[in-house]
Amino acid sequence: MLVLFRKTPILGAFLAQVVALPVVAAVTAPLSTSVERLPLIAIALVLQGLIAAGITRALGLARWWLLIAFLFPLAMGSAFLIGNLPAWPFGLAFLALALVFSNTTRGRVPLYLTNRETASVLTDMMRDRGATRVLDLGCGLGGVVRALYGEGRRARGVENAPAVYLAARLLSVLTGKGEIRRGDLWKTDVSQEDIVYAFLSPAPMAALWQKLSTEMKPGSLFVSNSFAVPDIDPDEIWELSDSRKTRLFLYPIGAKD
Ligand SMILES: C[S@@+](CC[C@H](N)C(=O)[O-])C[C@H]1O[C@@H](n2cnc3c(N)ncnc32)[C@H](O)[C@@H]1O
Numbered sequence: 258m259l260v261l262f263r264k265t266p267i268l269g270a271f272l273a274q275v276v277a278l279p280v281v282a283a284v285t286a287p288l289s290t291s292v293e294r295l296p297l298i299a300i301a302l303v304l305q306g307l308i309a310a311g312i313t314r315a316l317g318l319a320r321w322w323l324l325i326a327f328l329f330p331l332a333m334g335s336a337f338l339i340g341n342l343p344a345w346p347f348g349l350a351f352l353a354l355a356l357v358f359s360n361t362t363r364g365r366v367p368l369y370l371t372n373r374e375t376a377s378v379l380t381d382m383m384r385d386r387g388a389t390r391v392l393d394l395g396c397g398l399g400g401v402v403r404a405l406y407g408e409g410r411r412a413r414g415v416e417n418a419p420a421v422y423l424a425a426r427l428l429s430v431l432t433g434k435g436e437i438r439r440g441d442l443w444k445t446d447v448s449q450e451d452i453v454y455a456f457l458s459p460a461p462m463a464a465l466w467q468k469l470s471t472e473m474k475p476g477s478l479f480v481s482n483s484f485a486v487p488d489i490d491p492d493e494i495w496e497l498s499d500s501r502k503t504r505l506f507l508y509p510i511g512a513k514d
Pocket residue numbers: 360364366367368369370371393394395396397398399400401415416417418421440441442443455456457
């Protein structure tokens with residue numbers, strides 16, 4: 258059960274609020290005759306946040322969920338208290354967030370981007386290896402794909418967040434650089450690539466290595482930005498001198514396990 262909540266933390270966060278609710282109601286009900294309405298609501302919201310945060314901790318969720326669990330009731334309560342807020346900005350914000358981040362709840366890979374320095378190092382790496390095909394798994398806005406495309410190199414990217422994919426595709430079409438496809442990285446054919454690049458999160462790395470080590474061709478290379486494959490020694494680790502001190506983990510395919 259705890260594994261489920263660690264894999265899909267939003268379920269744990271939801272459960273924490275639901276469980277906290279009757280506890281807060283039971284604790285604050287006796288106060289309703291003696292405490293003013295506003296202070297009572299404030300007490301209830303803070304209590305709700307504290308209990309929910311405690312539950313998310315007990316469920317083993319990452320530390321930032323504590324903050325979310327604590328702040329969520331306060332934000333909801335404030336919105337209700339202010340009253341008469343127009344609904345459309347919230348709807349619009351929800352839609353925009355869903356189109357960019359809806360895949361994050363399942364895949365646990367949010368959007369952040371490879372910087373120029375890293376893309377330039379990757380270009381040099383391709384030149385040095387004489388690599389002509391590269392695939393960015395979860396290509397975000399497609400910056401890496403566009404940077405690596407050219408001089409006879411074919412660069413492709415796959416992305417499953419709808420709005421992010423659309424932006425990447427548009428930029429690719431407008432610049433005439435690279436190929437962006439909407440799809441799931443887990444279902445993407447990697448067998449023809451010289452280099453597969455990924456900048457994801459710790460969550461998928463073990464399963465990703467399972468896929469890549471069996472499906473990529475011998476002599477090809479998997480490069481992971483920032484996240485190592487657990488229990489597998491990379492052949493090399495490149496530490497870049499960019500501001501975030503990017504580390505690239507290099508895993509040759511067919512070399513060793
Ligand atoms: C950290 S970003 C990296 C973006 C890009 N590769 C870069 O380095 O600039 C990871 C991207 O992977 C995408 N992603 C996550 N899970 C995915 C999946 N199962 N299939 C395709 N894309 C996915 C996310 O939407 C996000 O845009």
